Amino acid sequence: MEHIEREAMEFDVVIVGAGPSGLSAAIKIRQLAIENNLPDLSVCVVEKGSEVGAHILSGAVLEPRAMNELFPNWKEEGAPLNVPVTGDETYFLLSDSKAQKMPHWMVPKSMHNEGNYVVSLGNVVRWLGQKAEELEVSIFPGFAAAEVLYHEDGTVKGIQTGDMGIGKNGEPTHNFTPGYELHAKYTLFAEGCRGHLGKRLIAKYNLDKDADPQHYGIGIKELWEIDPAKHKPGLVMHGAGWPLSETGSTGGWWLYHAENNQVTMGMIVDLSYENPHMYPFMEMQRWKTHPTIKQFLEGGKRISYGARAVVKGGFNALPKLTFPGGCLIGDDAGFLNFSKIKGSHTAMKSGMLCGEAVFEAIAAGVAKGGDLAIARVLEGEDHFDKELTAYTDKYNNSWLKEELYSSRNFGPAMHKFGQWIGGAFNFIDQNIFKVPFTLHDLKQDFAVLKTVDASTFKPNYPKPDGKLTFDRLSSVFVSNTVHEENQPAHLKLTDPSIPVNVNLPKWDEPAQRYCPAGVYEIMENDDGSKRFQINAANCVHCKTCDIKDPSQNITWVTPEGGGGPNYPNM
Template identity: 85%
Template sequence: MEHIERESMEFDVVIVGAGPSGLSAAIKIRQLAIENNLPDLSVCVVEKGSEVGAHILSGAVLEPRALNELFPNWKEEGAPLNVPVTQDKTYFLLSDSTHKEAPHWMVPKTMHNDGNYVVSLGNVVRWLGQKAEELEVSVFPGFAASEILFHEDGSVKGIQTGDMGIGKDGQPTHNFAPGYELHAKYTLFAEGCRGHLGKRLIAKYNLDKDADPQHYGIGIKELWEIDPEKHQAGLVMHGTGWPFAETGTAGGWWLYHGENNQVSLGVIADLSYENPHVYPFMEMQRWKTHPLIKQVLEGGKRISYGARAVVKGGFNSLPKLTFPGGCLIGDDAGFLNFAKIKGSHTAMKSGMLCGEAIFEAIAAGVAQGGEVGFARVTEGDDVFIKEVITYTQKYENSWLKEELYNSRNFGPAMHKFGTWIGGGFNFIDQNVFRIPFTLHDLLPDFQALKTVDAVNFKPDYPKPDGKLTFDRLSSVFISNTVHEENQPSHLKLADASIPVNVNLPKWDEPAQRYCPAGVYEIVEENDGSKRFQINSANCVHCKTCDIKDPSQNITWVAPEGGGGPNYPNM
């Protein structure tokens, strides 16, 4: 395609992603700007979802620690935290029909939920979006950041939003509209888990050279409206065991009673699983047939579905947070605390810390000054601090680092020792005394997959009944996923021959199963040959394929803005 002239817009700060971290950063910057008499400091947030909150998916039980700091009077301002946790229960599913409740004292303290709230994180983020707009943040939903822009010296200049109206052949259609260039002093990347631009930045600046490999899970969620007589607002249930133990898969589940007779439920399957026959979506469907779960759902109605990769490497896997011209915040860096199964409060805090550092850097530039330890360049008449290393310093001195550091062994212990021994290790580490050494998990998740000839067990997944258990296509339908059909696939293969020639014989092409949306299929032609088919319109933007493909042949990039799921109350 020939060179396109693009319009550009200038801001002090551009933020990619209107999730908890991105909006918290934007709000903090504008709060400080107003408090310090710099009302013209401009902040822009771009969001690929059709609206703020459209792509937000989480359990969720929210720890309000960061929100208390950002908006001390959030209750009076109408934040949608309406259901305080009233009961906290943990279960081991011993088989497909039996279970054992764990005494509260046995549960690692990180998983206690006193003072927390059962929420729809999507609605919390929508509220944060409103607060950001009240502070005059420019919020642009429906605009996907597709490219990173760089200065000649290699520092980040901003981002380019994706072109609209490019056909499958890569050529402009009659609906073509070029993307914008958004230039900024600083660009913050808050794309969530496995952000496609964050991934490029980590590689370009070698930000992870001193970190352990990042680790992930796939979270699969359903929202149900249940019989009011069974609903117990504020009841939080977590568990592990069956069916994951049967396949040797590390994983766990949740069931939260929220408001309006609704329950949020789902599983997180660790993407370090070894058996190529494991089918996370069907593991979740099978889990619902356990009597403990089934009794809650019978007589109810499933009203929404979604899936999203979860970043779980924690403290050991954090990359360097800054680079010339920008920062990584939230799950683009990997701030989720898997020992708590929570990342919203940590994402918010990372955004707030970064926002403070960015504001100070811009204010110093306005004052034609700077501080020791900053790299400074002069652009025109402005002094502009290129790499905001004070963000890292603020993180190092915050409760965020302390929390993640204290939980650093949780994930590696589960990987190394399994559910039962790992769980015992974590009980001692979190409840009795701190283990004085650090465990490391150095095997990337995609390398954990064994070949089909190295495994003996193939799970039997019953046919969905359409009442309690469902198939993927009907699930994608209620996720309200929509993509413009005539656009290039946003799921890029480095080598189109690998799925059939390599992945199929070695691993029975696991993309057929690890994708929770039925995007990938092996199709048999009339002549008996096999073809790899990508149904990109089904994609719910979970990023699992980018993570788990054993050949690392699939790259997820952002499709046209506004595409993907439209999650209500998720």
């Protein structure tokens, strides 16, 4: 395509992603700007979802620590933290019919939930978006950040939003609208787990050279409306064991009683699983048939579905947080605390710490004669620090680092030793005394998948009944996923021959199973040959394919802004 003239807009700060970290950063910057008489300091947030909250998916039990700091009077201001935790139960599912409830004293303290709230993170984020707009943050939903822009010296200049109206053949249609260039002094990347720009930045600046490999899970969630007689607002249930134990896979499940007779429930399957026949979506469906879970769902109705990769590497896998002109915040960096099964409060705190560093750098630059509400000026004197090393310093002196450090062994112990021995190790580490050493998990998730020849056990997945258990296509329907059909595929194959020629014979092409939306299929042609079909319109933007493909042949890039799921109350 020929060179396109693009309109450019200038801000002090551009933030990619209107999630907990991005909005907390925006709010903190504007709070400090107003308090310190710099009201013209401009902040822009771009969000690929059709509205703020549309792509937010989480359990969620929210620890209010960061919210208390950002909005001490959040209750009076109407934050949607309406359901305090009233019960906290942990189970080990021994088989498809038996369960062992764990005594509270045996559960690692990091998993205790007293003082926390059952929330819809999507609704919390929508509320944060309203608070940000009250502080005059410019939020642009429906605009996907497609490219990072750079100055000639390699400093990040900002981002380019995606073009609209490009046809499947890569040529502009009659609806073509070029994307915008958004320039800033500092650009913060808050895309969530496996952000496609964050991934590029980590590689470009070698930010992970001193870190362990990052680790991931796939979180698959459903929202149900249940019989009011079975509803127990604030009851929080977690567990592990069956059915993942059948394939020797690790992960866990949750079931939370929220408000309005709703339960939010789901399963996280560690993407370090080895058995290529394992099918995370069907593991979650099978799990619902266990009496411990089924008792709440009988007589109820599923009202929504979604899936999203979660980042699990923790302290050991954190990359360097800063680079010239920008920072990684939230799960773009990987701040989730695996031992708590929580990442919202840590994402918020990382955004707040970064926001403080951004404001201080801009205020210092203004004091030296720099201007507000424009991007960095490299011609002549640049009054603003290029790299926000103060963000790293603030993190190193925060409760965020302390919390992640204390949990650094939790994930590696589960991966190295399995659920029983790993669980015992974590009980000792979290409840009795802190072990004086650090475990490392150095094998990447995609590299541990065994070939079909080495994996004879195949789980039995019964046909979904459409009442308690479902298939993927009916699930995608209730995720409200919509994409413009006439656009280039946003799931890129480095080598189109690999799925059929390499992945199919070696691993029975695992994309057929690990994708929770049925995007990937092996089809048979009329002559009996096989072809790899990508149903990109089904994609719920979970990023699992970008992580787990054993040949590392699939790259997720952003489709047109506004496309993807539209999660209500998730």
